[in-house]
Amino acid sequence: MLMKEYRICMPLSVEEYRIGQLYMISKHSHEQSSDGEGVEVICNEPHAHPQHGPGQYTEKRIHLSSKLPSWISMFVPRIFYIIEKAWNFYPYTITEFTCSFVPKFHIRIETKFEDNNGSNLNVFGDTPTPKENVIQLDILNDPIPEKHYKSKEDLNTWVSAKTGRGPLQAGWQNQSHPIMCSYKRVECSFEVYGLQGKVEDFVHRTVHDILLVGHRQAVAWMDEWHGMSLEEVRQFEKQLQEQTNNNLKSKQSLGYVSTPRFTRSVSVSDEVSLKKMGAAPASSPPNPVRLNSTPE
Secondary structure: OEEEEEEEEEOOOHHHHHHHHHHHHHHHHHHOOEOOEEEEEEEEEEEEEOOOEEEEEEEEEEEOHHHOOHHHHOOOOOOOEEEEEEEEEOOEEEEEEEOOOOOOEEEEEEEEEEOOOOOOOOOOOOOOOOHHHEEEEOOOOOOOOHHHOOHHHOOOOOOOOOOOOOOOOOOHHHOOOOOEEEEEEEEEEEOOOOOHHHHHHHHHHHHHHHHHHHHHHHHHOHHHHOOOOHHHHHHHHHHHHHHHHHHHHHHHHOOOOOOOOOOOOEEOOOHHHHHHHOOOOOOOOOOOOEEOOOOO
16 A cells, blocks of 8 residues: 655635535536546535534545546546545545556545644645655646646746735745645555556645646635635536536437456456556566456
């Protein structure tokens, strides 16, 4: 298992971001849903926890076959999807990702939001994350994948008409008021011989980019959501979820999702299969595991 803690500051208060987060996730999910792929919402309902109190539970299917790297997509069927389960007890959330196609794949993201600039060294109150596993993400200066860049979301030039905030400048984390930090402890586990390290590294690179882009957008879209009530943003969320689900079902019914590429099982202990996946086989693999080419 590979664990890292990401810290992302934003020129917002924790109370403001409660609305911004819901808006950003809904809009981003809707934008990513095209050609039969995207985020399908299965469940979104109130949920209570004995320790954290009232909150919201959501379950989604993330269809993303075409977005996988070639060394994964070569043995993953086109009907592949990941299940996301999230418990939102703001300002504390838990999100888990699993996949029935690969039962030993699991991601857990524990999040806490605080009104500071990332200075809390033990925000989760248990064992502090080792310094080498802490990653400070800068929404202003850190590079994002070129395909995600939009000039109107560039925080070097962004200005909020509603709040007067922006553009951000060097050292903004120590100068902005308000300021908050999103602390995310991400644990990734892929217990499949020969692929574990490669998959876990890939997941963290992907998480890094998603967090950076998503938090940039939450700030850049501020004038779209700032001032909305919780009831209003929940209604916005519901409308986009219905549109996204209808779009996915429509595309899939038209045949945008093709059949699996392999009809046989792929053994991750088999030397030929390992070479095709880009992993070097070891001399004596312990407890071989097999992945079926079609979902369970």
